[in-house]
Amino acid sequence: MDTQLLEKKRRIKKNQKQGFKKVKYGYILFQNVDQIKVFYVVGDIDIDVDQLLNRDFFNACVSINQFIKVTSLVRTNELDFVDIFFDTQMQRQGDLSAPIRMLRDSRQSDLNDLANVLEEYHQTIQKKIIESLDVKNMKSGQLQNDYQEPISELDCDEFHGWNFEKSLEKAKKVINDLHIEMKNQSHHYSYMLFKGTKYDQVKYWLGQKLDYQRQFYCLSENQIDFLNMRKPLIFNYKHLSQYIQYLTNRFKRLNMIFSQDKSVRNHFRKGLAFLFESQIDAISVDNLIVKLRFQEYMYILSNYKNQQDDVLLVQKILPIGNQSATDIVKAQRNLKMQLNEKEQNSKKNPYYGGQIYTDIIYEAQSEIFKEKFYSIVDSNVYHSILENL
Template sequence: MQEVILRKKKRIKKNQKEQLKFTKYGYVLFQNVDQIKVFYVIGDIDIDVDQLLNRDHFNICVSINQFVKVTSMVKQPDLDFVDIFFDTNVQRQGDLSVPIRLLRDSHQSDLNSLADIIEYYYQIVQKKMKQSQSIESIENIQHQLPFSEPLSELDCDEYHGWNFEKSLEKAQKTIYDFKMEQKNQNNHCCYVIFKGTKHDQVKYCFGQKLDYYRHFYCLDDEQIDFLNMRKPIIFNYKHLHQYIQFVSVRFKRLIMIFNQEKSERNYFRKGLKFLFEQEIDAASVDNLSVRLKFQEYLYILSNYKNQQDDVLLVQKILPIGDKSATDILKAQRNLKSQLSEKDYYSMKNPFYGGQIYRDVIYEAQSEIFKEKFYSMVDSNIYHSLLENL
């Protein structure tokens, strides 16, 4: 009887220990340990420090955001567009000192330059936060005025009853015109609506032409739906410098907007206006690359006094030359399909394994080895050594 009770006690203790282990390690896993160096910071930007430090095995598909949950998706087949809506109740990290320190500790010049950009942005954000707090403590919120007539761009503030729903209505009219303009064009494009908060702007909606997924990611409509409901992709980068440039541009764009004088910001409140342009290398999943012109347009939808503004960003990805990205990718894939198995790996092919990829140093070293040692060793031994070079 005592042995039975003892065995039961041991079994109970064992179960309790197992339960404690489950609770302990389950909590750690819930914290997503594999992404411990991915930071979602103020400004609606995620910084993947793991990828930035991992130079030997870099290959990243940049998502519209790794931390924001997709709530719904609307497809418009007639316009070849998809609109994706996000949960805006997501906390962002206000302290950027940790990613800055990790980048500086790498002792790599390009990452140190990126850290300088992020640190400068961080200083601007802290300054804006202090200004906002001091203004809010001095001003008293006035009574909202009724909407008897349309407000001017400068009156679109909280004192005149302006809110995100009214900004959204303004943005939707602009987006509709933008989609109709792009309907019969063979160019890639997208847009983002940001909702202003007290000290930040959070992504509300992202729209993109569906042909981008088809031609750059080789996905069918069912796969596009599956991907977009989980992790919408905007770019596929094969080289580290491309991702560093992408992150740098996102912070520089925010720095540019924050540093604008009031009169400059008012200019962007009058409608969709050109912001900047740069050239990018867009990569496909089958290792093809197209040089494109990336243009961004800004529309500041509000004029809030005590919070960040609602904003519409429109991005156009235009070809360099008279051929679209789709045409260039089709031509490259057609070339690959026409090459026979023999020609594909032939030394005559200038693209794959041809003269431009020959290892001249290795071949020269082999000849020197042959001339120096061939007469001294048996030919079988020579060939055996040569194979192991």
């Protein structure tokens, strides 16, 4: 395994130098380096075109973002939960023409469909960027002093003294209620809070249960903290089609939030409301697969007139059945261990060396050996996590 990792690092280093010319004191850039095709775009989301095009070596690990920086991490042991806070000053690009072109050039129908969704979103954000907002500035403090009644959901704008701190207070109440609701349940859940800016939304806060990372990524407590500080992971898909659907749903949601259709958005200003549900296959680092129901809920916390809104997203991961996803993974792992123990005990059988007995168990032995020694080493999820530890 060490030899494989060293060889992989050599290939990466070689690719990084292909776009440079060696000089006396180092390297100078003489052409564009396009080996890595990852775009960090408006809406606080990255588009990894390499991952989408590479169907033979699909990397199922989806991080919160390739570019975003973590500022702090807080564990709550009672809830077995971690809260991660991010730098909100990262710059994103509003031009999506390059990833759209690359996806269409692939001539693959599902990627072309994703390109169409990106094109629609691209038109929306371009309109936001170039349009002139002729809004008179009003002193929010004066309005706050004159306003006696509680602010309604539709009056949560900057002209009634609304700001991100008030959205944060509202989000904390919803999150506390969620913790109480899910406290006695073993199902995985998470949430993300986005801060609105003039033409964008920036990820501010991510919270998720730790047991999912322990069981699906097989990490120690120190490794979990280190990974969350460098590159927090939000999910690990088995199939590329499900990852494409995840991106499609996310860009459709962003398009809805960024568009001018207030009738739809006002529905989500009334409280945490159901957004969509899908069925997905999650894969662990040792290639155990669990079928899950993924539900997403949204709460638009503000109603700004001259900037994007603050938004809270809540995700619930429910198995197709009664057990939690982590319980299913643990049960599968225990079953593999029991089968391995039975295989070892079978060697004590006095007929173990006989031709008939050997033929019967040969296939089972081979499969157990392969899973035991190669399932983790050959796992794309494993290598993706290992690169960030």
